[in-house]
Amino acid sequence: MSRGRLEAFSDGVLAVLITIMVLDLRPPDGHSLADLRPLVPKLAVYALSFVFLAIYWNNHHHLMHLVETISGGVLWANAHLLFWLSLTPAATAWMSPHLSAPAPVFVYGVVLFGSAVAYYILTRALLRVHAPGSPLARAIGSDVKGRVSAVAYLAALAAAWIEPWIALGIYIIVALVWLVPDRRIEHAPAVRGEQQSESS
Amino acid sequence: MSRGRLEAFSDGVLAVLITIMVLDLRPPDGHSLADLRPLVPKLAVYALSFVFLAIYWNNHHHLMHLVETISGGVLWANAHLLFWLSLTPAATAWMSPHLSAPAPVFVYGVVLFGSAVAYYILTRALLRVHAPGSPLARAIGSDVKGRVSAVAYLAALAAAWIEPWIALGIYIIVALVWLVPDRRIEHAPAVRGEQQSESS
Amino acid sequence: MSRGRLEAFSDGVLAVLITIMVLDLRPPDGHSLADLRPLVPKLAVYALSFVFLAIYWNNHHHLMHLVETISGGVLWANAHLLFWLSLTPAATAWMSPHLSAPAPVFVYGVVLFGSAVAYYILTRALLRVHAPGSPLARAIGSDVKGRVSAVAYLAALAAAWIEPWIALGIYIIVALVWLVPDRRIEHAPAVRGEQQSESS
Amino acid sequence: MSRGRLEAFSDGVLAVLITIMVLDLRPPDGHSLADLRPLVPKLAVYALSFVFLAIYWNNHHHLMHLVETISGGVLWANAHLLFWLSLTPAATAWMSPHLSAPAPVFVYGVVLFGSAVAYYILTRALLRVHAPGSPLARAIGSDVKGRVSAVAYLAALAAAWIEPWIALGIYIIVALVWLVPDRRIEHAPAVRGEQQSESS
Numbered sequence: 001m002s003r004g005r006l007e008a009f010s011d012g013v014l015a016v017l018i019t020i021m022v023l024d025l026r027p028p029d030g031h032s033l034a035d036l037r038p039l040v041p042k043l044a045v046y047a048l049s050f051v052f053l054a055i056y057w058n059n060h061h062h063l064m065h066l067v068e069t070i071s072g073g074v075l076w077a078n079a080h081l082l083f084w085l086s087l088t089p090a091a092t093a094w095m096s097p098h099l100s101a102p103a104p105v106f107v108y109g110v111v112l113f114g115s116a117v118a119y120y121i122l123t124r125a126l127l128r129v130h131a132p133g134s135p136l137a138r139a140i141g142s143d144v145k146g147r148v149s150a151v152a153y154l155a156a157l158a159a160a161w162i163e164p165w166i167a168l169g170i171y172i173i174v175a176l177v178w179l180v181p182d183r184r185i186e187h188a189p190a191v192r193g194e195q196q197s198e199s200s
Numbered sequence: 201m202s203r204g205r206l207e208a209f210s211d212g213v214l215a216v217l218i219t220i221m222v223l224d225l226r227p228p229d230g231h232s233l234a235d236l237r238p239l240v241p242k243l244a245v246y247a248l249s250f251v252f253l254a255i256y257w258n259n260h261h262h263l264m265h266l267v268e269t270i271s272g273g274v275l276w277a278n279a280h281l282l283f284w285l286s287l288t289p290a291a292t293a294w295m296s297p298h299l300s301a302p303a304p305v306f307v308y309g310v311v312l313f314g315s316a317v318a319y320y321i322l323t324r325a326l327l328r329v330h331a332p333g334s335p336l337a338r339a340i341g342s343d344v345k346g347r348v349s350a351v352a353y354l355a356a357l358a359a360a361w362i363e364p365w366i367a368l369g370i371y372i373i374v375a376l377v378w379l380v381p382d383r384r385i386e387h388a389p390a391v392r393g394e395q396q397s398e399s400s
Numbered sequence: 401m402s403r404g405r406l407e408a409f410s411d412g413v414l415a416v417l418i419t420i421m422v423l424d425l426r427p428p429d430g431h432s433l434a435d436l437r438p439l440v441p442k443l444a445v446y447a448l449s450f451v452f453l454a455i456y457w458n459n460h461h462h463l464m465h466l467v468e469t470i471s472g473g474v475l476w477a478n479a480h481l482l483f484w485l486s487l488t489p490a491a492t493a494w495m496s497p498h499l500s501a502p503a504p505v506f507v508y509g510v511v512l513f514g515s516a517v518a519y520y521i522l523t524r525a526l527l528r529v530h531a532p533g534s535p536l537a538r539a540i541g542s543d544v545k546g547r548v549s550a551v552a553y554l555a556a557l558a559a560a561w562i563e564p565w566i567a568l569g570i571y572i573i574v575a576l577v578w579l580v581p582d583r584r585i586e587h588a589p590a591v592r593g594e595q596q597s598e599s600s
Numbered sequence: 601m602s603r604g605r606l607e608a609f610s611d612g613v614l615a616v617l618i619t620i621m622v623l624d625l626r627p628p629d630g631h632s633l634a635d636l637r638p639l640v641p642k643l644a645v646y647a648l649s650f651v652f653l654a655i656y657w658n659n660h661h662h663l664m665h666l667v668e669t670i671s672g673g674v675l676w677a678n679a680h681l682l683f684w685l686s687l688t689p690a691a692t693a694w695m696s697p698h699l700s701a702p703a704p705v706f707v708y709g710v711v712l713f714g715s716a717v718a719y720y721i722l723t724r725a726l727l728r729v730h731a732p733g734s735p736l737a738r739a740i741g742s743d744v745k746g747r748v749s750a751v752a753y754l755a756a757l758a759a760a761w762i763e764p765w766i767a768l769g770i771y772i773i774v775a776l777v778w779l780v781p782d783r784r785i786e787h788a789p790a791v792r793g794e795q796q797s798e799s800s
Contacts, residue, residue: 479658
């Protein structure tokens, strides 16, 4: 089986997801700058969700770059990841007008945590069809950043019920940490040479 | 004619379909966890439809992997399949608030059955332009799982009028059966070697 | 310049267009089959628009298959075609509840006519960068079917003001004529061999 | 890292963006041509935004055509550009019913200016990973058109508060200037020959 269509389908779903969130940025009825004020938190949360989805796209891109073969299990692990990510627009729409309410901030974190777990499962499914010394296996390694993120999300899930802004702060910090691209994989050589990865 | 753009267009339509369903997951007005309760059946039906569309994407992926040539008939058979699949969001939106009403559960089954028939027609159109001993022909074979699914859907269409939950149970069982990827095609060798299937 | 991304972008726009039309298939409030009755004309018009967009995708696919080079003019002629096609969902949404009113049926025809003219302009832009004896030039030829369609649309635009159903009948007949794929191009040999067209 | 998926993801986001704007072209309640009159300014602004997004797609296409390698910084510069472009539908929806109000016309210009700056940042990120004499570096050159556009947008931002129509006129003039494709890059030879750029 080939990885090309898996990338194409994932790109398609992520491109649609990242874009349909803007459908919730409804213009105000009035036409003065002051009328935009209620949109400011919405725009900020939209930017946060945009960054999270872009992070997943980036990491997915880096990960797939080293993939040598895929299996049925990988296809379903990937679909499972896309399912969690597809809940991002709904979680965003609920949280943006309720930034100081515990439940929406908690649910947003559940989607982030579920996506992180799904990504972890995808890496395990890929490791099952790659040799231990393969470039993919070496690049994934112990995935410290992924583990720390998951723990941070769990902490945020608890914090949301005490003070939602702490949870929001954790989400933002995790996003900032991931904005630095994954150098382990970025600097690993492409598996099949530049020409092939180019055409996939 | 080439299969590359057929895959790209199908991927695009499926990616949009699977994603716009989330537009129906409207956040509740309130901001407590209890306000989410009416969303639970919606989320469950969304997950079911997500799985069905992902199954079609997976099977389409496996099928196209072995395609050697396509024809005008194949293009239209594929468009016909996409048309049926494109009704999934509407059928999902009608069924999710009416899980115990016969008509919405019946109509959801009609879309599933129509999609299954359209997929069958696509395989026949492909067989017409492939030799009987070709990898595609051998991989499609008698397609027992496809035939059994169609019969199950027909049974569900009748059951929906007696007890909708029986029909729903059948839909879920068929989805679970298909979650196991199609080993006949998965293990068949790619038609034109790994490099080409990679770049398509 | 390469044709690959032009195809990818056009596929993306067409995939989104063909799919977002289903967002107008809103489920009824009730839950009996009778509640679906108002949706029947909507579904019929949706199917008609789906077929028109699929025809354009098919013809675009066949046309691009023979393209050897593109220019800035081709890019804009293609964007111009996509603009007209992007008006299809709005024209569909206006016509479907007003099948017997002249204006919506007329405007739907304007979008069909504008798309046909834009497609014609695209073929001219392509002919300007291809030699007269090239496979593309031979395949386009005098484009009788395209010219007849344009004349039929013009007739429908006039007929819509007398009796909208005559215009609708013309739209359906033109769609049926185009459902037969364009054999001129389908049977022409691919310009750069099967392998390259595969990877584009 | 490869540029192929970067192009595919950008194409996907741009295709969705350019298409979901039509969701705001809601059909009128009535069914006479006169009922369409309020849609005329909406359609005009939609066409303007369509042209702007098509210009970015065209320029992105020309730019990526010469890219030899990308980096993590390029990925994020590209995501940053897509973020600004993703605000276009919301800015369009606010401006189209308020063409003579300063604030919506100003905000539309902010999105145009932000996109122009993000595109500039993307070219700088690309230049950092390309040699000074590379085809990309030579093609970007001093980017007079980009600088003049940014200055024109700044002028429009000020003009919007005096007379919104002046700002609108500037937006239209800049769009017309860009409709002429970028000959510097168009005529530069492809970096890796026609075959590879074909498959990307």
